[in-house]
Amino acid sequence: MIQAKELTFECETGNYHTFCPISCVSWLYQKIEDSFFLVIGTKTCGYFLQNAMGVMIFAEPRYAMAELEEGDISAQLNDYQELKRLCLDIKKDRNPSVIFWIGTCTTEIIKMDLEGIAPKLENEINVPIVVARANGLDYAFTQGEDTVLAAMAQRCPRGKSISSSEPPLIIFGSLPEPTANQLTLELERQGINVAGWLPSQKYTQLPEIPEGSYVVGVNPFLSRTATTLMRRRKTKLISAPFPIGPDGTRAWIEKICSVYNIVPKNLVEREKKIWNSLTEYLDIVKGKSVFLMGDNLLEISIARFLASCGMHIYEIGIPYMDKRYQSAELKLLQETCLKKNTAVPRVVEKPDNYNQIDRIYDLSPDLVITGMAHANPLEARNINTKWSVEFTFAQIHGFSNAAEILNLVTRPLKRNIAYH
Amino acid sequence: MKLAYWMYTGPAHIGTLRIASSFKNVHAIMHAPLGDDYFNVMQSMLEREQNFTPVTASIVDRHVLAQGSKEKVIHNIIRKDKEENPDLVVVTPTCTSSILQEDLANFVTRATYNSKADVLLADVNHYRVNELQAADKTLEQIIKFYLEKEYQNFNSPIKKTKQPSVNIIGGFTLGFHNHHDLTELKKIFKELNIDLNLIIPEGTQVAEIKDLPQAWFNLVPYRETGLKAAEYLYSKFQMPYVSITPMGLRQTARCLKEIQEILNSQGWICNFEDYINDQTYFVSQAAWFARSVDCQNLIGKKAVVFGDATHAASFAKILHYEMGIEVSWVGTYCTNDAEWFQKEVFDFCQEIIITDDYNLVATLIEKSEPDAIFGTQMERHIGKRLNIPCGVISSPVHIQNFPLSYKPFLGYEGSNQIADLIYNSFTLGMEDHLLEIFGGHEVFQENSLNLTLNSNLSSINWNQKAQEELNKIPGFVRGKIKRKTEDYAQQNNINEITLDVMYTAKESNHQI
Numbered sequence: 019m020i021q022a023k024e025l026t027f028e029c030e031t032g033n034y035h036t037f038c039p040i041s042c043v044s045w046l047y048q049k050i051e052d053s054f055f056l057v058i059g060t061k062t063c064g065y066f067l068q069n070a071m072g073v074m075i076f077a078e079p080r081y082a083m084a085e086l087e088e089g090d091i092s093a094q095l096n097d098y099q100e101l102k103r104l105c106l107d108i109k110k111d112r113n114p115s116v117i118f119w120i121g122t123c124t125t126e127i128i129k130m131d132l133e134g135i136a137p138k139l140e141n142e143i144n145v146p147i148v149v150a151r152a153n154g155l156d157y158a159f160t161q162g163e164d165t166v167l168a169a170m171a172q173r174c175p176r177g178k179s180i181s182s183s184e185p186p187l188i189i190f191g192s193l194p195e196p197t198a199n200q201l202t203l204e205l206e207r208q209g210i211n212v213a214g215w216l217p218s219q220k221y222t223q224l225p226e227i228p229e230g231s232y233v234v235g236v237n238p239f240l241s242r243t244a245t246t247l248m249r250r251r252k253t254k255l256i257s258a259p260f261p262i263g264p265d266g267t268r269a270w271i272e273k274i275c276s277v278y279n280i281v282p283k284n285l286v287e288r289e290k291k292i293w294n295s296l297t298e299y300l301d302i303v304k305g306k307s308v309f310l311m312g313d314n315l316l317e318i319s320i321a322r323f324l325a326s327c328g329m330h331i332y333e334i335g336i337p338y339m340d341k342r343y344q345s346a347e348l349k350l351l352q353e354t355c356l357k358k359n360t361a362v363p364r365v366v367e368k369p370d371n372y373n374q375i376d377r378i379y380d381l382s383p384d385l386v387i388t389g390m391a392h393a394n395p396l397e398a399r400n401i402n403t404k405w406s407v408e409f410t411f412a413q414i415h416g417f418s419n420a421a422e423i424l425n426l427v428t429r430p431l432k433r434n435i436a437y438h
Numbered sequence: 439m440k441l442a443y444w445m446y447t448g449p450a451h452i453g454t455l456r457i458a459s460s461f462k463n464v465h466a467i468m469h470a471p472l473g474d475d476y477f478n479v480m481q482s483m484l485e486r487e488q489n490f491t492p493v494t495a496s497i498v499d500r501h502v503l504a505q506g507s508k509e510k511v512i513h514n515i516i517r518k519d520k521e522e523n524p525d526l527v528v529v530t531p532t533c534t535s536s537i538l539q540e541d542l543a544n545f546v547t548r549a550t551y552n553s554k555a556d557v558l559l560a561d562v563n564h565y566r567v568n569e570l571q572a573a574d575k576t577l578e579q580i581i582k583f584y585l586e587k588e589y590q591n592f593n594s595p596i597k598k599t600k601q602p603s604v605n606i607i608g609g610f611t612l613g614f615h616n617h618h619d620l621t622e623l624k625k626i627f628k629e630l631n632i633d634l635n636l637i638i639p640e641g642t643q644v645a646e647i648k649d650l651p652q653a654w655f656n657l658v659p660y661r662e663t664g665l666k667a668a669e670y671l672y673s674k675f676q677m678p679y680v681s682i683t684p685m686g687l688r689q690t691a692r693c694l695k696e697i698q699e700i701l702n703s704q705g706w707i708c709n710f711e712d713y714i715n716d717q718t719y720f721v722s723q724a725a726w727f728a729r730s731v732d733c734q735n736l737i738g739k740k741a742v743v744f745g746d747a748t749h750a751a752s753f754a755k756i757l758h759y760e761m762g763i764e765v766s767w768v769g770t771y772c773t774n775d776a777e778w779f780q781k782e783v784f785d786f787c788q789e790i791i792i793t794d795d796y797n798l799v800a801t802l803i804e805k806s807e808p809d810a811i812f813g814t815q816m817e818r819h820i821g822k823r824l825n826i827p828c829g830v831i832s833s834p835v836h837i838q839n840f841p842l843s844y845k846p847f848l849g850y851e852g853s854n855q856i857a858d859l860i861y862n863s864f865t866l867g868m869e870d871h872l873l874e875i876f877g878g879h880e881v882f883q884e885n886s887l888n889l890t891l892n893s894n895l896s897s898i899n900w901n902q903k904a905q906e907e908l909n910k911i912p913g914f915v916r917g918k919i920k921r922k923t924e925d926y927a928q929q930n931n932i933n934e935i936t937l938d939v940m941y942t943a944k945e946s947n948h949q950i
Contacts, residue, residue, distance in 0.1 A: 032472070032497055032499070033494065033495065033497060033514075035475055035478060035479075036472060036473055037473055037476075038471075038472070038473030038474065038476070039473065058439075060449065060533040060564065061445060061448065061449040061533065061564070061568075062449045062451070062474060062532060062533045062534075062564075064442055064445050065445060065448040065449055065452065065476070066473070066474075066476045068444060068445060069476065069479075069480060070476065070479075079443075082441050082442060082443050083440075083441070083442040083443070084439045084440070084441060084442075085439065085440040085441075085442045086439060087439065087440060087565065088565040088566070090439055091537055091565065095439070100439040101439070103439075104439055104441050107441055108441075123471045123498070123533075123534045124533060124534065124537065126503070127503065127534065127537050127538060128537060153471065154470075154471030154472040154473040154474060155471050155472075155498065155499050155500055155503065156499070156500060157472075158472055158473070159473070195910065196907065196910065199907070199937060200941050203937060203938060203941065291945070292945065295945065295946070372494070372521065375490075389479070390479045390482060390483055391475065391478035391479045391481075391482050391491065392482070392490070393482065394482045394483070394486055394487060394488060395482065395487070395488060395489055395490045395491075398488035398489070417945060418941055418944050418945045
């Protein structure tokens with residue numbers, strides 16, 4: 019095979035399967051403990067959430083649909099009055115510290131002025147209302163979190179002005195508490211104090227973000243949040259690869275250290291130690307090929323880590339490629355492929371699933387990372403698959419979770435069913 | 439606006455997609471934003487379908503909002519036509535396209551000029567009908583389209599099959615135990631010497647639709663989806679139909695007797711009496727089972743029933759007439775079919791609930807404190823919370839309601855299944871009795887693992903943060919992680935476990 023040295027970027031038709039961005043509600047309501055998420059949409063949105071969230075729905079979640087009826091669509095009902103009625107109900111029953119309004123396709127099309135209504139209603143009912151437009155017209159899957167965090171970034175207190183010699187560091191991206199603690203601890207080991215996380219465990223504990231702070235992302239799908247933090251909150255973005263896999267985690271920490279003029283201690287050894295502990299997994303994946311169909315924007319980081327593990331990456335499908343926000347990650351991907359002497363993959367933005375399946379038949383990769391709509395049909399055609407959704411919900415960040423990623427990736431490769 | 443946490447029926451387009459994907463070689467194109475193709479996930483995961491779901495989306499994005507779909511929908515139809523060679527493409531509107539009010543009908547007409555496949559626009563309004571109504575409507579629409587194409591003049595004589603034959607209108611993608619029900623119905627008709635003309639839509643090609651009128655009559659096992667098609671066939675071709683669901687011994691007998699009458703009236707003299715008796719008392723176990731002494735324990739027990747109209751009504755009747763169980767109330771979320779439902783169950787149920795609000799159902803269950811619930815997955819979870827057993831008898835359902843083994847709800851084998859389900863849902867008779875006498879099960883204390891942990895506790899200290907972290911770990915693995923962390927600490931001569939120690943321990947042993 020002729021090996022490309024540069025990453026190639028393509029863009030297809032956008033006919034691909036992914037989750038609706040309102041799915042972010044399912045993990046954000048758990049992360050932000052005093053929140054309530056109100057999705058303002060139709061039965062279609064409700065049906066999706068109900069099925070995608072599975073059993074979570076029965077645990078009395080802090081989320082609900084404001085289901086739009088014909089009267090709402092034809093403006094026979096007054097949006098303001100309707101939302102007020104619902105939000106008062108929510109306040110009475112759940113008493114949250116914040117209500118998130120999740121705008122959907124329908125509120126976009128009928129141009130419901132959520133951003134306009136929210137401040138008025140907020141004063142009236144005395145509960146903060148944060149508006150995020152997480153709709154399928156504009157965004158895919160994890161980008162839903164991006165719209166919520168971008169809206170939250172505006173609510174963080176300004177705090178005292180800071181000395182320019184050592185600006186505070188705020189990390190953005192919603193991670194399970196243990197993972198967030200681990201990353202905080204990693205930085206503390208290097209003598210870097212993490213001033214706060216966006217989002218915090220509670221809405222009432224949002225971090226202060228003074229002008230001139232440093233901010234760094236933990237996930238590749240947070241470009242709006244990054245933009246908001248830079249432009250609206252006048253912070254400085256540390257552009258780093260994401261702390262996914264030991265290689266990514268080390269690069270992430272190194273980059274943060276370099277900004278604070280710290281020479282990282284013990285980091286190379288630490289990475290090496292983690293790699294050593296992964297040997298049994300690496301033996302399985304080494305030399306195998308993988309095709310990422312693309313649906314959650316984690317694809318570049320996952321592919322870079324798998325290339326580090328010695329896998330050949332055929333194609334990286336991705337819903338949306340922000341080359342600026344992901345620049346450091348893209349660079350690391352290319353370097354990794356060259357170092358490992360494997361093909362530099364093509365990145366296909368807005369992929370076309372039908373064409374991709376054609377290419378999968380041609381290439382017959384050892385593993386396809388794909389959504390659940392294609393997994394069973396591909397398995398039935400003897401192609402190993404891993405559901406991409408699991409990477410979104412599993413703990414994959416930091417040094418110690420590298421094993422978790424490989425655990426997911428190797429599971430279909432390990433399975434050798436004997437019928438005789 | 440309505441505050442909603444849970445819905446019993448899905449949006450209209452799901453109904454249309456269920457019909458379209460049930461036919462063979464029919465492709466659906468949704469006019470929808472990114473992410474609305476969740477149907478494909480359900481098809482692939484719940485039904486464990488091995489083929490790609492024949493549904494694609496013509497994506498509505500910002501550009502479409504600004505300029506309209508223009509050629510996009512047409513292009514997508516023609517592209518699918520070339521790629522997959524379907525017989526029919528069903529263009530499916532969603533809630534989004536309902537309000538965009540684009541002239542989809544025009545796109546469809548224009549696409550037909552360039553495609554080999556027929557193209558139809560599903561005639562459903564998102565804001566007026568639910569999943570089941572939409573499915574009913576779409577099935578009628580497809581049948582009508584192909585019959586009108588074939589029979590320009592409805593007065594032309596239809597050639598009936600020589601032997602008596604039936605169309606089964608029912609059996610859909612994602613239907614509750616539909617595949618098994620069909621197998622059972624086929625078996626019954628074979629034994630009655632009634633030929634199967636067509637099963638529609640499941641597995642049928644649209645080209646076969648023209649043969650529908652050749653059958654002597656139609657059977658509609660599930661009234662939510664299929665009734666409209668049967669009514670249409672009756673009005674245009676004078677085809678009689680039976681809509682008594684053959685669920686339970688009594689209902690199955692009524693259904694077969696009605697079929698007998700229809701055949702007799704068409705000049706085919708037959709008598710199913712012997713068959714029914716033979717099946718009821720010798721082949722099926724359910725009748726004997728209900729009389730056996732063990733089932734005496736069920737007499738006077740209270741149950742509540744909730745589900746779609748077909749399953750809830752049939753089940754309530756089985757409980758009341760065949761098992762002697764008191765039905766405190768029965769309800770359905772098929773609010774559009776309330777009148778029929780009330781008529782079916784009013785003579786033995788004091789209270790009839792018509793609602794699609796699960797909160798109300800939960801409150802009612804709590805209030806009536808039944809011994810068992812028969813409902814949907816939602817009622818199962820309500821039951822879990824209240825510690826009341828629940829048998830699942832109707833959609834909406836989870837993956838465990840798509841069993842691999844043969845589990846029909848209809849016909850004689852269905853009666854056996856149902857009897858098992860009912861019996862197993864109540865606390866088993868003797869067990870119940872003994873529990874009462876001896877004052878309940880012995881409650882097991884925390885398992886021995888925890889005891890050994892506690893005895894170790896003194897040697898190693900957990901600081902507060904680490905302890906908090908440990909408490910966050912799910913119970914079923916907490917013990918293991920605690921043990922491994924302490925092992926690590928001991929090996930490394932660490933006296934106090936901090937967060938740092940915890941994570942280092944985890945890294946040194948990723949099996950934790």
